[in-house]
Amino acid sequence: MMRRRVVRVFIAVAVALVVGANVLISLTGCSAISSGTITRKEYRPAYETSVLTCGAYxxxxxxLWIPIPEHEPASYRLDIRNGDKSGWVDVDQTTYDQEKVGDWWGGRS
Incomplete structure (x- = not known):
């Protein structure tokens, strides 16, 4: 009986983490603007963290608290502005290193 409860709690936490991660990815992938002048470059180094979840009630x-390790990879972002619109785009390290503040990003609009 207790084991079933632990399994249910673990599954519920795992589902919540997956759903939460998908929501964050969909909200933070990039902004609505797709071209403009690069106004800033932002680099965030990779880091490790852990989230405590209850393993047994x-x-x-x-x-019983169980730490669940999470790895966040490094991220590279270019902030862009086109007229009165501004936003950002997530890029890989190579693109980040090649682009400079003041360069044009994306197609002309």
Missing amino acids: GKYGCT
Whole structure:
């Protein structure tokens, strides 16, 4: 009985993490603007973190906390402006290194 509860909790947490990650990816992938002058370059180094999740519940709540490690890779972003519109685009390291602030990004609009 207790084992089933632990499995259910673990599955619920795993599903919540996957759904949350998909929402974040869809919201942070890039902005609506696709071309413009590069106004800033932003680099964020890779990092490791962990999230605590409850692995077993007892009479008074959680009795076993399990750390779940998460790795966030390095990210490279170019902020762009085209007239009164501004936004950003996520790029790979090679593109990030090649582009300079003041360069034009994307097609002309």
